[in-house]
Amino acid sequence: MKTSTRIVAALALGFGFSTVQAEQPVLKVCTAENEMPYSNKNGEGFENKLAQYVAEQLGRKLETVSWTDPRYFIRDYLDKGLCDVVMGVDAGDPRLLTTAPYYRSGYVFISREKDGLDLQNWDSPALKQAQRIAFAPGSPAETMLRAIGRYNDMFNYQQELAGFKSKRNQYVKYDNDKLVNEVASGKAEIAILWGPAAARYVKASATPLTMTLIPDNAKRADGEKVGLHYSTSIGVRKDDSALLGQLNKIIKDGQDNIEALLEAEGIPLLDQPETAVSMN
Known part of the structure; x- marks a missing residue:
């Protein structure tokens, strides 16, 4: 009888433990x-x-x-x-x-160390001389490239990055690792990306890359501030x-x-x- 009582008690405790786990x-x-x-x-x-x-x-x-x-x-x-x-x-x-x-972080300029580009702000000569600049559409980078007159120069290149996908009624993703690799491989001289989105790939790149935080003092052509730190x-x-x-x-x-x-x-x-x- 005592053995049966112990078994029942043990089962009761077991069910109680399972309930605690489930809850x-x-x-x-x-x-x-x-x-x-x-x-x-x-x-x-x-x-x-x-x-x-x-x-x-x-x-x-x-x-x-x-x-x-x-x-x-x-x-x-x-x-x-x-x-x-x-x-x-x-x-x-x-x-x-x-x-x-x-x-809190910010947008960054990314370039190859060996190129030694002096990228400090949107007035940097390297931005005016670059043949290809990788960036995500709809970002502050696009706004500022329009402001400095480089957006239209990059239009065809941007279509290449999107894989010629139609933007109509769908979400078109620009992969961060691909945009960083455009610079690492030499296909683009500069990438402009949100720092947290790029950091892992900059760090892992076999080609040494430089990542420079962009100052948060940018303005559009009409004088409106463009936020770069969030x-x-x-x-x-x-x-x-x-x-x-x-x-x-x-x-x-x-x-x-x-x-x-x-x-x-x-x-x-x-x-x-x-x-x-x-x-x-």
Whole structure:
């Protein structure tokens, strides 16, 4: 009889343990299925690693929810409750609540070390002399190339980079590793990219490359400022202020760990503006 009692008790404890395991809280993070170096379905991007760190600090199990098209994922995934968190959004994005920034970076000029190009700003002679400049359409790089009169010169080259895909009704992706490799291989003299998007490939290049942060003082032809430095945050749904508070604490307490991860990626980091620091 005592043996039977022990067996029943053991089974009860076992079921209790299984229930605890099954009820372990989950953090659902929206990530791109294939947008390296940020994230992919194999968890190889730096935002995948940051998401894992955040989940661990929250005491939750990480669950990734992948999207393929960046144009609608907040509306179709986050807002519908398919995920709880979005990594890597602009600080202050009006579509969601954003944390205090966890890093700030900027656009960069990329060139081969052996070419010794003096690339300091948009007035640099190397920009006027280059035959080919790689950049992503719709970015501040395009705006500034228009401002300095080099955009039309690059039109045919840009079509080559896109693989002659039609832009109508589809998302056309310009792979960051391909754009960096255009410079490494000598097909282009210069690339102008968002630093965090380029850093991994600049660091891994067999051809030594130089990456120079562009000053944040650029203006369009009409005198309007063109932003080149941006702060990056984590986003949550507008009704989830409790999770926002938890994430802000993780960013504040774990800033050294987060910066170490980003520096290992080779990302050029900038100091946060005073307004962003005060949010912490």
